[in-house]
Amino acid sequence: MKLLKLFGIVFFCGLLSPSQGVLSGLSCAVSPGAVQKVLSDAVIQNGLLQKHLQGLVLPNIMGDGGLLNSPTSITGLHLVRVRLPKLSVALLPGIGVQLAIAARLDLSGNCLVGLLSELIDISVDVTITANIKCTNFELGAVQVIIDDCFCILGAVKIKLLSGLLSLSVNDIVLNQLTATLPGLLCPVIDIIVNLVNIQFLGTLNAVIPVGTVGTIHYQLASLPFTSGLSLGLDLDGAVQQVGGSIIPHDSSASALPPLLDRLLVLGLRQSFLNAILSLLIQVQPQTFTCTPETFSGAKQLQDAILTLFPSGCSVCSVNSPLSIRIELFGKPLILLENNKATVKLAVMIQVFIKRLDGSILNLLLLKADLSLNVHVSISGSSLVLALSLGSTSLSLESSDVGISDISSLKPHCSQLLVETLLPLVNGCLGVGIPLPNVLGIPLVKVDIQILAGLLVILV
Secondary structure, eight states: OEEEOOOOEEEEOOSOOTTTSOOOSEEEEEOHHHHHHHHHIIIIITSHHHHHHTTOBOOOEEEOOTTTSOOEEEEEEEEEEEEEEEEEEEEETTTEEEEEEEEEEEEEEEEEETTEEEEEEEEEEEEEEEEEEEEEEETTEEEEEEEEEEEEEEEEEEEETTOOOOHHHHHHHHHHHHHHHHHHHHHHHHHHHHHHHHHHHHHHSEEEEETTTEEEEEEEOSOOEEOSSOEEEEEEEEEEETTSOEEOOOOOOOOOOOOTTOSEEEEEEHHHHHHHHHHHOOOOOEEEEOOTTSOHHHHHHHHHHHTTOTTOOTTOBTTBOEEEEEEEEEEEEEEEETTEEEEEEEEEEEEEEEOTTSOEEEEEEEEEEEEEEEEEEEETTEEEEEEEEEEEEEEEEEOTTOOOOOGGGHHHHHHHHHHHTHHHHHHHHTTOEEOOOGGGOOOOSOEEEEETTEEEEEO
8 A cells, every 4th residue: 555645634623622712602512423424414425525526637647668568558537436435533632633534436548558549447445634724713714724635545446448457557557646646636625625614614603583682693702622522612602682782791611511422512601691581581561450350460469468558548449440560670690500590580560559630659669589490491493491480589669658568468479470471571582592503413312401600402
């Protein structure tokens, strides 16, 4: 076997580790098996290798034959097909992804030995490796450069129509392939690698709508990095309201759990999720009058408030029923702890009477601090959060009629919010949080882990 310059792929993707990289909203680790599959699909299964090698023509091969053999010339030698291509990868810690391609190239042309002209078929096995370097990171993009192309030339089979094959023809062909194949194939592989790079960056850098309220702009945050077990990627997630500005979020480094037998681990940081909740949870203030047809929680709250007047409510009348206004106060916050996710939500509850003259009498202004349990699931390519009431803390902000003891109102306020507010909030969250399509790996057979400050999706 001969060693010759050819093609192959090693991604030199930086020397960063997740703790040294840019602090971002999301981090992911991709297994060697997943990297191999996505590269194999892109280069081989989708026909990219065959397409760009199609029509490859080799230079004419000329040999004088020496003292004992007739002069030999092979013309019109071209690639007929690429057979049995196979791709494999290995991750090199701190360096990149080593990719190898094994294939059989079938060539055909015309051979003239002396005065005898006939068809010649050549089959050559190649085991390909090469070095591709990721450099020049800027605005979510990296440049991919082939750093070193080489391969091992394996078995070479030559077939003439007459069946007569001299040693001189065999040597001439082998020497010519050794000399010419690298210069022909490396430029083709350079094209293929850059097309694959564009394709992969397209899965990382994307603006995805979040229902009708805004967008998330996912973008590669730094050069990829490798360990012996995974390819690591940090992503920015810019959350923006429709027609508005980007919602800022702070980030801190968080270590991902090990891949084990998983294809992909995707980690969403708490601050990034908080920015998305601020975008999604947009509930207009709700006002309703306590009538027999209103929510049971509202009717129970009204009855409980009336009991706070031992001698009866002199300002209450049938003509001036109680009204309730519910309004979100401040921004929702998600808290991620080991095996637990909680959303903190503050709500103002105003109970008032609108007099016949149009003036407002404020019976109670309450602040309810809600602790909401979070159920997390995946639907399609989106992360879906569903909330249920965990606990309520109730405090009195003001009262125009001198009410000071509100301890009996807590269960009724909780029931009211479960009936009126939570369905609206869950409706906002129901559109889901669209996730990046990392290297085109589908989110199937997914498990979810909740760690301190990090929500982890395992594929």
